[in-house]
Amino acid sequence: MERTDPWECVIxxxxxxxxxxxxxxxRARRRTLVVDAGEQSNRAAHGIGGLLGHDGRPPAELYAxxxxxxxxxxxxxxxxxxxxxxxRSDDGFVLxxxxxEQVAARRLVLATGxxxxxxxxxxxxxxxxxxxFHCPYCHxxxxxxxxxxxxxxxxxxxxxxxxxxxxxxxxxxxxxxALSDDDRETLRxxxxxxxxxxxxxxxxxxxxxxxxxxxxxxxxxxxGILVLAPLHQRHDLATxxxxxxxxxxxxxxxMVGQTTVLGLYAAGDAGAMMPNVAGAIADGVRAGAxxxxxxxxxxHGVPPMMPRRGxxxxx
Ligand SMILES: Cc1cc2nc3c(=O)[nH]c(=O)nc-3n(C[C@H](O)[C@H](O)[C@H](O)COP(=O)(O)OP(=O)(O)OC[C@H]3O[C@@H](n4cnc5c(N)ncnc54)[C@H](O)[C@@H]3O)c2cc1C
Numbered sequence: 001m002e003r004t005d006p007w008e009c010v011i012x013x014x015x016x017x018x019x020x021x022x023x024x025x026x027r028a029r030r031r032t033l034v035v036d037a038g039e040q041s042n043r044a045a046h047g048i049g050g051l052l053g054h055d056g057r058p059p060a061e062l063y064a065x066x067x068x069x070x071x072x073x074x075x076x077x078x079x080x081x082x083x084x085x086x087x088r089s090d091d092g093f094v095l096x097x098x099x100x101e102q103v104a105a106r107r108l109v110l111a112t113g114x115x116x117x118x119x120x121x122x123x124x125x126x127x128x129x130x131x132x133f134h135c136p137y138c139h140x141x142x143x144x145x146x147x148x149x150x151x152x153x154x155x156x157x158x159x160x161x162x163x164x165x166x167x168x169x170x171x172x173x174x175x176x177x178a179l180s181d182d183d184r185e186t187l188r189x190x191x192x193x194x195x196x197x198x199x200x201x202x203x204x205x206x207x208x209x210x211x212x213x214x215x216x217x218x219x220x221x222x223x224g225i226l227v228l229a230p231l232h233q234r235h236d237l238a239t240x241x242x243x244x245x246x247x248x249x250x251x252x253x254x255m256v257g258q259t260t261v262l263g264l265y266a267a268g269d270a271g272a273m274m275p276n277v278a279g280a281i282a283d284g285v286r287a288g289a290x291x292x293x294x295x296x297x298x299x300h301g302v303p304p305m306m307p308r309r310g311x312x313x314x315x
Contacts, residue, residue, distance in 0.1 A: 005104070006091065006092055006104035006105055006106050007031050007032060007033045007103065007104065007105045007106070008025070008030045008031045008032060008105075008106050008107065008291075008295055009021075009025055009030055009031075009032045009033075009105060009106065009107045009108070009109060009288075009291050009295075010032070010033045010034075010035065010093070010095060010103060010105035010107075010108055010109070011025075011032065011033070011034045011035070011108075011109040011111055012035055012036075012083045012086075012095070012108070012109070012110050012111060012112050012237065013034075013035075013036055013037075013110065013111035013112040013113060013268070013270075014034045014035075014036025014038070014063065014066075014067070014078060014111075015036075015040040015041070015063065015111060015113050015268060015269075015280065016040075016062070016063075016066075016268060016277045016280035016281045016284065017111035017113075017267040017268025017269070017270075017280035017281070017283050017284040017287075018034055018036065018109070018111030018267070018268070018284065019034070019063065019066035019067065019070065019284065020066075020267075020280070020281040020282075020283075020284025020285055020288070021109050021111060021265075021267055021283075021284035021285070021287045021288040021291075022034045022070055022073075022076050022078070022284075022288070023066075023069065023070060023073070023076075023284075023285075023288070024284065024285050024287075024288025024289055024292070025075075025076070025288045025291060025292060026070060026072075026073025026075055026076035027073065028288075028289075028292045029073075029075050030075055030291070030292060030295065031075050032075060032076045032077070033076075033077050033078075033079065033103060033105070034070075034076065034077070034078040034079065035079050035081050035082070035083050035095070035097065035103075036078065036079070036080060036081075037080075037081070037082045038063075038080060039113075040059060040063060040113060041113050041114065041115075041116055041269065042059045042129065042138075042277070043059050043060060043129075044128050044129030044130075045058075045059055045129035045130065045138070045139070046058065046129070046130055046142075047059075047142075048062060048138075048277050049137070049138040049139055049140075049141055049142065050137055050138060050141075050276065050277075050278065051277045051278055052278065062277070081097045081098055081099075082097065082098045083095050083096070083097055083237065084096050084097065084098055085237075085240070086108065086237050086240065086241055087241070088241060088242075088261075089104065091104075091106060092104060092105050092106040092107060092108070092263060093105045093106075093107075093108040093241070093263070093264070095108075106263070106295065106298070107263050107264075107265070107291045107294060107295065108241075108263065108264050108265065109257070109265040109266070109267055109287050109288075109291065110237055110238055110251065110259075110264070110265070110266045110267070110270050110271075111266070111267045111268045111270065111280075111283075111284065111287075112233075112234050112235070112237065112268075112270050113234060113268060113269045113270060114231040114232060114233065114234065114249075114250075114269040114270060114275065115231065115232045115233070115234050116134065116229040116230075116231055117229055117230045117231070117232060118132075118227065118229050119151060119152070119227050119228065119229070121151070121199060121201055121202055121227075122200065122201030122202070123201045123202035123203060123204070124201075124202055124227070126202070126204065126207060127202060127204060127207065127209045127225075130142070130207060130209075131143060131204070131207075131208065131209035131222075131223060131224045131225065132202070132209065132224075132225050132227055133224065133225075133226060133227070134226070134227055134228065134229035135275075135276070136162055136163055136165070136166060136226060137276070138276065139224075140163065140165065140166035140224075140226075141166065142224075143166065143167070143223050143224030144166045144167060145166075145167050145168075145169075146167055146169070146222075146223030146224050147167070147169050147171075147221055147222050147223045147224075148163050148166065148167045148169060148170050148171075148222070148223065148224045148225070148226070149170070149171050149172070149173050149212060149220070149222050149224070149225045149226070150163055150170065150171070150172045150173065150225075150226050151173050151175060151199065151225050151226065151227045151228070152173070152174070152175055152177050152227070152228050153172070153174045153175075153177025153178055153179050154177065154228055155228070156172045156174070156177070156179060156183065156187075157183050157186050157187060159226055160172050160187060160190070160192045161190060161192075163226055164190065164191075164192065168191065170191075170192045170193070171192065171193040171194065171195055171220070172187060172192060172193070172194045172195070173195050173197075173199055173212060173220075173225075174194065174195070174196045175197075175198055175199040176196075176198055179194065195214075195220065197214040197215060197216060197218070198214060198215035198216075199212050199213070199214060199215070200213045200214055200215045201213045202222075202225070203219065209222055209223060209224065209225065210222070212225065230248075230249075231248060231249060231250070231269065231275065232249055233245070233249055233251075233270065238251045238259065238264070238266060238270070241261050241264055242260070242261050243259040243260050243261045243264055243266070244259070244260040247273065248273070250266075250269075250270065250271050250272055250273065251266035251270050251271040252271070253265070253266050253271040254307075254309040255286070255307070256286045256287060256289070256290035256306055256307075257271060257283055257286055257287035257290060258290060258309050259271070260309070263294070265287040265290060265291060266287075267280065267283035267284045267286070267287040268280035268283050268284065271283070289306065290304075290306050293305050293306045
């Protein structure tokens with residue numbers, strides 16, 4: 001097993017959060033390694049909705065641009081690889097990559113994203129990231145004024161009222177889920193229809209959604225459908241290192257991405273309450289700056305400048 005000198009920081013994940021953290025650290029001239037498996041969660045989408053300066057840009061283009069920009073910074077290396085395991089060491093962390101290569105890091109940023117659990121509806125994959133979406137702010141604009149549906153009864157009232165921002169034509173497809181009488185009344189008053197039939201699947205042509213199919217053989221024409229896609233950690237790197245998870249399975253982080261394990265940071269979806277690309281970029285900047293601040297404190301024996309969980313801030 002080959003083991004190299006410790007990097008000042010290793011970042012696992014090269015999506016919006018990881019590339020952004022790397023840019024911050026590269027600009028601070030820190031020896032930084034990004035290890036990226038290249039499976040950013042929004043790759044299925046045609047375009048990134050709501051990212052200032054890049055609104056509608058295909059996700060793959062953004063990641064290619066980010067990598068291109070990082071080439072300006074000679075202390076940053078980006079590698080296409082997967083991290084299999086991570087352990088703590090005396091002076092930081094040791095990661096094992098696929099092929100059993102080991103790399104050491106003084107500080108570690110997990111920017112590994114999350115797995116979005118798409119509902120098991122036949123045909124859903126053909127439309128995921130387009131007409132089937134989990135985030136109206138990301139993709140509602142693309143189906144504005146269309147025939148829209150909310151799938152499932154969980155949080156149906158809130159989701160339907162939200163979707164009404166993009167179209168007056170909204171139906172809740174409960175698909176076997178239960179709605180209270182109060183919920184039904186709220187929806188009725190808001191002009192949202194409810195259809196309680198079981199959904200058997202989605203139908204469309206060339207990625208364009210045309211209808212929801214019901215178990216009774218009937219169909220309802222649709223242009224877009226909002227689904228619940230709960231987020232899950234992609235693997236146990238964070239918990240394996242002892243980091244606590246918080247709400248909705250996100251890594252518990254403070255305002256600069258410090259986890260409950262000193263020296264271990266999380267940025268982007270992995271530690272986010274409201275996952276989106278702009279937030280991931282901002283998280284990356286904060287985590288990168290916090291890592292740099294921690295390294296300065298370590299090198300010079302001074303307290304860190306940035307407030308961090310478990311470490312007193314400088315006055
Ligand atoms: C279908 C879809 C559409 C979306 N549309 C939008 C939108 O329009 N606008 C918007 O703002 N947000 C959108 N989002 C949300 C957005 O994609 C995420 O918030 C954002 O990608 C999070 O960035 P990230 O860097 O945290 O994670 P990701 O982009 O998921 O990147 C994580 C990276 O880490 C890598 N990785 C994970 N584990 C390892 C490992 N062990 N070793 C090496 N590499 C690893 C992955 O392969 C991946 O490349 C969408 C999400 C989905 C699922």
